[in-house]
Amino acid sequence: xxxxxxxxxxxxxIIKKQAIILGPEIAILKARxxxxxxxxxxxxxxxVGVNPKETLQNLVDQYVELSGQIVKNALGSIFAKYPNIxxxx
Numbered sequence: 001x002x003x004x005x006x007x008x009x010x011x012x013x014i015i016k017k018q019a020i021i022l023g024p025e026i027a028i029l030k031a032r033x034x035x036x037x038x039x040x041x042x043x044x045x046x047x048v049g050v051n052p053k054e055t056l057q058n059l060v061d062q063y064v065e066l067s068g069q070i071v072k073n074a075l076g077s078i079f080a081k082y083p084n085i086x087x088x089x
Contacts, residue, residue, distance in 0.1 A: 003052070004048060004052060006082060006084070006085060007048050007052035007053070007055070007056060007085065008045050008048055008052075009082075010056065010078065010079075010081075010082050010085060011031075011037070011045050011048060011052075011055070011056055011059060012043070012044060012045045013078045013081075014059060014060070014063070014075060014078060015027055015028065015031050015039065015043045015045065015059075016043060017074055017075065017078060018030070018031075018063050018071070018074075019043055021067065021070065021071075021074060022063075022066065022067065024043060026066075027043065027063075028041070028043050030059075030062045030063060030066060031043070031045075031059060031062070033062060034055060034058045034059045034062055035049065035055070035058065036048065036049020036050065036051070036054075036055045037049060037055050037058075037059060053085070053087070056085070056087055057087045057088065060075065060087060063075075
């Protein structure tokens with residue numbers, strides 16, 4: 001899996017997890033508010049922008065702003081599957 005594919009997969013998993021926690025409408029709306037992130041109506045990531053690391057960080061920041069520590073705890077297991085990708089948690 002190349003870097004863009006890894007970011008796309010990771011961001012997709014995050015959106016799916018947040019759809020369970022927040023509901024799909026809110027999860028997708030928040031994801032779409034992130035510059036460079038393209039998400040279809042089903043929550044599938046179709047683009048991560050020119051700087052996928054920044055896109056990822058901005059997405060996590062959006063969800064954390066909304067739900068705080070709950071989001072950080074929920075995302076820990078997802079990030080564990082992508083050890084090569086780090087963000088400021």
